Amino acid sequence: MCRSSACAENWAMPATLSKPFAALATASRSKFMWPKRMLWQIFPSTLLVMLLALAAVTVMAGTLFERFYRQDIYGSLQQRAWVLENRMTLATDEKTVDPLCKQLSIKSGSRITVIHSSGRVLGDSLEDPTKMANHADRPEVRLALAGKVGKAEHFSQTLREEMLYVAVPLQSDGKVVGVVRVAQSLGDLHHTLRTIYLRLFALALITAGLSALVSLLLARHFTLPLEVMREGLKRFAAGQLDHKIPLPETVELADVTRGMNEMAGQLRERIRTVEQQRNEQQAVLTSMREGVLALDAEDRILFLNESARRQLHIDLALGAGRTLQEAVRNTEVQRLATATLQEHRDGEGEIVIRDGEQDRCLQIHTTALKSAENKVIGALLVLNDITRLRQLETVRRDFVANVSHELKTPITSVKGYVETLLDGGMHEPADLQRFLEIIGRQANRLSAIIDDLLLLSRLEENSKRVAFEKENRSIKETLETAAELCEMLARNKSIALEIQCDEALNAFFNPTLLEQAVTNLVNNAIRYSKPSTSVQIGAEATAEGVVIRVRDQGAGISREHLPRLFERFYRVDKARSREMGGTGLGLSIVKHIMQVHRGRVEVESELGKGSVFELHLPKS
The missing domain is CATH 3.30.565.10 (Histidine kinase-like ATPase, C-terminal domain)
Known part of the structure; x- marks a missing residue:
């Protein structure tokens, strides 16, 4: 066999392996350690302290009571013994001692024994002295024969039970001639003590119950403010920041609660400010006629207002969170957004989208979204519906072309007939009359066009200014x-x-x-x-x-x-x-x-x- 140290070296786990296992064990213990309520952490310890104190007081009280009761019994027996010693002094005949012991025992309720200085029993209240052994070796008798008060507890060979003895010297002419001993059965003492202990135990149980109740109330008194604070924090977490946690009576907990209420108030004000700013921004973006669409760095839609959704025909189910390619099926929009995200530069373009039975022309401006650190985090697309503008441009071009044509036609006709007349047509009366009528009609038409244009201009101007x-x-x-x-x-x-x-x-x-x-x-x-x-x-x-x-x-x-x-x-x-x-x-x-x-x-x-x-x- 190897020595213990060698075996330890051979079988010890390496440190590199023991640390992970130790961490795993700690994690396992912490995983299965369920949190306990503070009430059940305070209450058992408080109750245990009270029960230990109660047990100590009960044991001490029982011990002191037993000691007091024994001393009281010893004192009572000693008084009886001295009284009997005076009575026994008057008796000079040894034959009268035993009857006197039996007689006095009835009155005193104790066992009385008179012993000669030689140890011979002269009289006993319960037994025949002639049949009793020599008592010179009894400890209380030895002390009494020495002139002292003897006290002892031992087993009585005569009565076959534990007895409590007090012996006093019996003197004659200054000499100890015998011993008067008074005894009482320890059974009475044990019975009395048993009764007392039972009462003490009952009192201890009642006190223990009261202690448990007091401990519970005390623990509850300490944990109730914490539970109120916990419920208040739950309401804060649920968004009820207007709630106020009641202040407990404890100064320290009141300071903590006051801090929580102040924190909730500040948080409420900040949330209101953020919500107000968000609502204002949302209202501005929603009411804008221009479409606004924000993308993140991964080309996913962060935000789009109603105008952008309507202009690009984006389904509500394909809104925020989807990629631009999924939501918008237009290559020009995707190209402008990709160029802004990749090249970090602004872009501009126009697209035409079919809207029902007509085409809509959209102008798109793209710019990079940057963070506080000037890092590009996405792209912003702003869409302007310029369909009306393009239509007005078309109308303007058509109007200029039509006005030019409508004015040029009668002017050309008038000019042609005037040139014909100047070239000799005035010498032909029939042609002159016809040419002049044509010139008059064309002049009237030109005048009608100008009058209608002036009327339109006046109508437009007055409809905008004065009704x-x-x-x-x-x-x-x-x-x-x-x-x-x-x-x-x-x-x-x-x-x-x-x-x-x-x-x-x-x-x-x-x-x-x-x-x-x-x-x-x-x-x-x-x-x-x-x-x-x-x-x-x-x-x-x-x-x-x-x-x-x-x-x-x-x-x-x-x-x-x-x-x-x-x-x-x-x-x-x-x-x-x-x-x-x-x-x-x-x-x-x-x-x-x-x-x-x-x-x-x-x-x-x-x-x-x-x-x-x-x-x-x-x-x-």
């Missing part, structure tokens, strides 16, 4: 006036003008402007209607105000022309419109007149079935 004066006038009177102005044109095509309007129908409007709008509509209806048909002019009251309708039985208008029908110089059939003498501004004037009245104009038309134009006037 036209409005009067409460009869609608039927205005319709009849417009019909009279177009009666000659209608008679030339055998077209009947039918007016359907209640005499009492009134509205607030500018008579001159509304008459101009109705005249333009009736004039167009007559021009584009077939001969020998009718044009219906009617008006009726609605919940919103008054509606004026002009219905014709012409060729109708194709659906693709309706959105641009009220643009300046827009013509469905340009050649036919010029032949009929129109300037191309009539319907645009109607639209602007209705805008001045805060109303609107609508049209319904179908090829081969005619058209219906409606003027909607508000109530006031």
